Amino acid sequence: MRSAAFALAAWGAACAPALAGAWPQPRGDAQVIMKWERMQADQAFDPDGLLVDLAVPREDEALSLYGEYGLTDRLTLVGRTEWQSGEDQFADYSGRGPSEIGLRYTAWRDERTSVAVQGVYAAPGEGRNAGYAAPGEGEGDWEIRLLAGRSGQMKRLWRGAPVFAELQAARRFRAGLPDETRLDATVGVDISENWSLMSQVFAGQGDGEFGPR
Secondary structure, three states: OOOEEEEEEEOOOOOOOOOOOOOOOOOOOOOEEEEEEEEEEEEEEEOOOEEEEEEEEEEEEEEEEEEEEOOOOOOOEEEEEEEEEEEEOEEEEEEEEEEEEEEEEEEEEOOOOEEEEEEEEOOOOOOOOOOOOOOOOOEEEEEEEEEEEEEEEEOOOOEEEEEEEEEEEEEEEOOOOOOOOEEEEEEEEOOOOOOEEEEEEEEEEOOOOOOOO
């Protein structure tokens, strides 16, 4: 599988740092992130977990828009929508993907650490409402997510460049598709005023013997 992604962020206050994930948006501040992703695959896992060749390669593209707005210093409004297109052996599609709206509450925070809980509702679209599902399959989803992040500095790295790490655990309750447990991890470093270098892992397990992984 080959994939590519490009993200562009903009926020409402000039010279203010970009915040997301476990960290709240200050009251009255907003942030918008636009991301383009492209994936190509010529192999896939079968129900037994074995890697097999696809008769027809799968291609997917998505252009997503994610936004946050600080309702208070602890409560952040979050939203996301996307447009998808792609094709595989069974489908050739284009249309809106799932659209999400929710709230994130900062339960505890100090100068370096932030812990938050987030609830989101996702309305289905004509595209893939789950990465493994057929286009249009699935109904409205609910998700509860726990987020924890910590920031600091590494004195020996880029003259004390800021670094951060974040861990997120979530439970997604799906209608028409298996429920899922998710675990996401991110580590990053701000290498300049306008650039950050990040490494991310997104993992998930669907319910049931044949649930997606």
